[in-house]
Amino acid sequence: xxxxxxxxxxxxxxxxxxxxxxxxxxSVTLFEQRKAGGTCLHEGCIPTKCFCRxxxxxxxxxxxxxxxxxxxxxxxxxxxxxxxKNEIVAQLTSGIEFLLKHKLITxxxxxxxxxxxxxxxxxxxxxxxARHILIATGSTAKIPPIAGCDLPGVLTSTELLxxxxxxxxxxxxxxxxxxxxxASIFRSFGSTVTLLxxxxxxxxxxxxxISKRLxxxxxxxxxxFFNQAAVTAIEQTEAGLCVxxxxxxxxxxxxADTVLMAVGRSPRVDGLGLDEVGIRYTxxxxxxxxxxxxxxxxxxxxxxxxxxxxLAHAASFxxxxxxxxxxxxxxxxxxxxxxxxxxxxxxxxxxxMTEEExxxxxxxxxxxxxxxxxxxKAVSMGEPxxxxxxxxxxxxxxxxxxxxxxxxxxxxxxxxxxMNCGTTVAQLKNMVHAHPxxxxxxxxxxxxx
Ligand code: NAD
Numbered sequence: 001x002x003x004x005x006x007x008x009x010x011x012x013x014x015x016x017x018x019x020x021x022x023x024x025x026x027s028v029t030l031f032e033q034r035k036a037g038g039t040c041l042h043e044g045c046i047p048t049k050c051f052c053r054x055x056x057x058x059x060x061x062x063x064x065x066x067x068x069x070x071x072x073x074x075x076x077x078x079x080x081x082x083x084x085k086n087e088i089v090a091q092l093t094s095g096i097e098f099l100l101k102h103k104l105i106t107x108x109x110x111x112x113x114x115x116x117x118x119x120x121x122x123x124x125x126x127x128x129x130a131r132h133i134l135i136a137t138g139s140t141a142k143i144p145p146i147a148g149c150d151l152p153g154v155l156t157s158t159e160l161l162x163x164x165x166x167x168x169x170x171x172x173x174x175x176x177x178x179x180x181x182x183a184s185i186f187r188s189f190g191s192t193v194t195l196l197x198x199x200x201x202x203x204x205x206x207x208x209x210i211s212k213r214l215x216x217x218x219x220x221x222x223x224x225f226f227n228q229a230a231v232t233a234i235e236q237t238e239a240g241l242c243v244x245x246x247x248x249x250x251x252x253x254x255x256a257d258t259v260l261m262a263v264g265r266s267p268r269v270d271g272l273g274l275d276e277v278g279i280r281y282t283x284x285x286x287x288x289x290x291x292x293x294x295x296x297x298x299x300x301x302x303x304x305x306x307x308x309x310x311l312a313h314a315a316s317f318x319x320x321x322x323x324x325x326x327x328x329x330x331x332x333x334x335x336x337x338x339x340x341x342x343x344x345x346x347x348x349x350x351x352x353m354t355e356e357e358x359x360x361x362x363x364x365x366x367x368x369x370x371x372x373x374x375x376x377k378a379v380s381m382g383e384p385x386x387x388x389x390x391x392x393x394x395x396x397x398x399x400x401x402x403x404x405x406x407x408x409x410x411x412x413x414x415x416x417x418x419m420n421c422g423t424t425v426a427q428l429k430n431m432v433h434a435h436p437x438x439x440x441x442x443x444x445x446x447x448x449x
Pocket of ligand 1: 176203
């Protein structure tokens with residue numbers, strides 16, 4: 001069978017690119033070895049957001065007395081939480097499967113392997129050819145070479161989404177995005193949570209002010225953090241899983257019922273036939289140029305597998321850029337402006353450059369801050385804890401935003417849109433913002449310049 005493009009992997013990168021390609025008149029063969037939807041839908045963004053909603057409900061009830069609502073008692077029904085998550089994932093999966101029933105898309109529910117730059121073989125032995133091949137196979141959880149990582153009860157985030165009980169004591173190795181989201185969720189469900197992080201700060205890629213404030217707030221919620229902690233081994237003892245680590249030159253340990261390994265993700269490259277076809281890759285992912293093309297002409301790689309930016313929306317926009325490139329259209333997509341968020345309670349969001357990056361790259365900048373506690377809406381919501389930082393270059397153009405506080409993920413999107421339009425802080429000052437909204441914090445911050 002021959003088509004314009006073969007896409008391997010139907011996560012948000014692969015399936016959205018398939019739909020965009022078909023919309024633009026290209027015929028597509030799309031391979032998927034599991035169910036359509038990828039990490040995002042089955043073990044990432046969506047299931048965790050389902051859990052976040054349940055966690056938020058638990059917190060609201062637990063804290064409702066301060067809002068004048070007395071609730072006699074409540075119970076966290078974890079089986080129902082997992083069931084609801086599975087229902088939502090199933091509903092969204094069938095939505096994608098329906099969309100993929102497009103006349104220009106051939107969906108092959110099988111594993112695919114590259115034969116050459118224009119040919120792919122399916123697991124059942126059929127051969128498919130195309131003018132172009134796009135690899136969008138995603139990533140898998142990294143398991144560090146630490147003794148005891150294979151013990152029962154030491155889980156990846158995928159496995160933690162499907163346990164049948166709330167661990168009383170949860171130890172999380174890695175305080176990056178995944179570690180923090182699960183820490184925040186399971187704390188709301190009643191677990192005692194200890195985080196062991198190798199780096200000096202949590203969320204190493206975020207603005208330091210934001211990660212420090214987030215750590216303070218999460219600590220107030222009862223999460224226990226150990227930074228610059230190096231896990232050496234995990235062993236099963238009578239008391240539970242004993243996680244050994246060195247911290248401040250001391251040998252320490254924490255005992256838990258469940259250990260989550262959240263130390264990053266690795267690109268899924270095994271068994272793809274990359275070596276046979278001569279496609280260059282490193283442990284960080286398949287090497288690509290600015291058009292997401294690999295060193296082999298006509299073969300492209302998008303999303304987690306190229307290691308550029310492990311976010312669902314980065315994958316789907318990279319895919320659109322590839323199709324624009326194939327069609328010879330000038331692409332208006334700026335892949336330097338990619339907002340990201342951590343769905344802890346409260347949230348953190350960022351887009352563009354951090355102060356640290358500006359300094360490293362010798363870019364002159366000004367940074368100003370505004371606090372949530374000065375915003376009427378945040379205070380009325382009972383969410384006064386938060387900080388917004390805007391960064392502008394010498395011309396006053398906004399080049400970064402870093403927000404910690406209620407709805408930070410949504411707030412950062414406004415700045416992302418403004419950055420795409422090259423907006424200055426002076427222009428933002430003059431844009432009317434509705435009162436009372438959290439978005440006024442952005443305007444207040446702009447007025448500080
Ligand atoms: P990450 O890179 O964000 O964090 C991993 C953390 O583990 C880092 O802080 C690192 O210093 C630490 N670490 C590494 N080895 C360690 C060790 N041996 N002991 C202690 N700490 C160690 O990775 P992640 O949280 O696993 O997430 C994987 C990818 O998925 C990231 O790229 C992330 O952006 C993406 N993701 C995004 C979202 C979101 O956008 N909301 C949610 C989940 C995942």
